Amino acid sequence: MTEQTTVHRSGFACLVGRPNAGKSTLTNALVGQKVAIMSARPQTTRHTIRGIVHRPDAQLVLVDTPGLHRPRTLLGERLNDLVRDTLSEVDVIAFCLPADQKVGPGDRYIAGQLAELMTGRRRVPVVAVVTKADLVSRDALLEHLVAVDQLAKAQDREWDDIVPVSAKDGYQVDELESVLVSHLPEGPELYPGGELTDEPEAVMVAELVREAALEGVRDELPHSLAVVVEEIVEREGSGDHAKGRPPLLDVRVNLFVERDSQKAIIIGRGGSRLRQVGTEARHGIEKLLGTRVYLDLHVKVAKDWQRDPKQLRRLGF
Numbered sequence: 001m002t003e004q005t006t007v008h009r010s011g012f013a014c015l016v017g018r019p020n021a022g023k024s025t026l027t028n029a030l031v032g033q034k035v036a037i038m039s040a041r042p043q044t045t046r047h048t049i050r051g052i053v054h055r056p057d058a059q060l061v062l063v064d065t066p067g068l069h070r071p072r073t074l075l076g077e078r079l080n081d082l083v084r085d086t087l088s089e090v091d092v093i094a095f096c097l098p099a100d101q102k103v104g105p106g107d108r109y110i111a112g113q114l115a116e117l118m119t120g121r122r123r124v125p126v127v128a129v130v131t132k133a134d135l136v137s138r139d140a141l142l143e144h145l146v147a148v149d150q151l152a153k154a155q156d157r158e159w160d161d162i163v164p165v166s167a168k169d170g171y172q173v174d175e176l177e178s179v180l181v182s183h184l185p186e187g188p189e190l191y192p193g194g195e196l197t198d199e200p201e202a203v204m205v206a207e208l209v210r211e212a213a214l215e216g217v218r219d220e221l222p223h224s225l226a227v228v229v230e231e232i233v234e235r236e237g238s239g240d241h242a243k244g245r246p247p248l249l250d251v252r253v254n255l256f257v258e259r260d261s262q263k264a265i266i267i268g269r270g271g272s273r274l275r276q277v278g279t280e281a282r283h284g285i286e287k288l289l290g291t292r293v294y295l296d297l298h299v300k301v302a303k304d305w306q307r308d309p310k311q312l313r314r315l316g317f
């Protein structure tokens with residue numbers, strides 16, 4: 001280890017790869033169970049999903065894209081443009097290639113697209129990730145790693161790293177995490193305290209809480225309130241599919257105000273107002289998500305957040 005342990009890194013990583021390459025499964029393996037709600041709900045991965053790997057020395061924000069496909073339609077092209085835009089802004093790209101399938105035209109197409117990014121104005125490092133390593137023998141894995149290496153060499157390039165993993169049995173998932181982190185720039189936490197998602201659900205949950213919290217006190221707290229959804233997780237064993245009993249979701253939300261006096265307004269005498277806010281928001285969230293919700297609200301003072309761009313960003317502005 002040549003690096004000092006005091007260095008903190010943060011940034012964005014994007015997983016790309018052909019359909020079925022194992023991107024979603026790997027995202028979940030990296031992030032842990034905290035994004036479970038997203039996979040528990042019917043998911044069309046048209047839009048970007050983000051999860052956060054939070055460690056003492058780094059914060060890695062994972063952006064899972066719909067995948068680069070060879071476009072057959074205009075929509076396909078638009079989608080690819082969108083993906084490329086996302087890709088040009090991340091700090092590192094993980095290119096997923098399943099070990100149980102030969103490197104094919106789909107992979108070569110993506111490699112070609114990535115080549116543009118790797119040689120562009122802002123060079124983005126690309127880590128080749130050989131997924132589903134558990135499905136093949138050691139020999140086959142080695143052979144595949146060589147083929148993946150060749151895929152870059154055919155374009156006169158080198159992957160920044162090559163890492164075989166299995167999201168299923170956890171093989172090398174930590175190693176991949178470290179490799180991705182090593183490509184991030186030095187920087188502070190982008191999001192406070194860990195898991196957070198930019199899923200539309202989370203945005204809407206934040207909006208419902210914000211509405212309820214401002215009800216009747218809009219004049220006193222016009223713009224001094226920021227709402228951050230910290231966590232939406234399914235409580236283990238709470239649902240019963242057979243009996244049609246929906247699971248209970250634990251929803252943890254922070255409300256940030258600028259001053260203690262504003263905190264007092266939101267909380268109310270003996271916490272009475274906050275309870276009202278919670279009840280009202282919870283009803284809305286239950287309707288939105290179609291399941292039972294336990295809503296945990298915390299009011300915090302974040303001084304001067306309106307003037308600090310970094311704070312604004314982490315609060316979702």
Ligand SMILES: Nc1nc2c(ncn2[C@@H]2O[C@H](COP(=O)(O)OP(=O)(O)OP(=O)(O)O)[C@@H](O)[C@H]2O)c(=O)[nH]1
Pocket residue numbers: 017018019020021022023024025026045066067131132133134135165166167168169
């Ligand atoms: N054996 C094994 N199977 C895996 C692994 N990772 C993913 N799979 C399986 O591969 C299939 C595809 O995985 P996904 O994570 O949905 O793949 P994806 O790249 O997100 O797929 P798209 O959403 O179609 O782009 C699923 O059936 C997974 O269970 C792994 O490490 N080992």
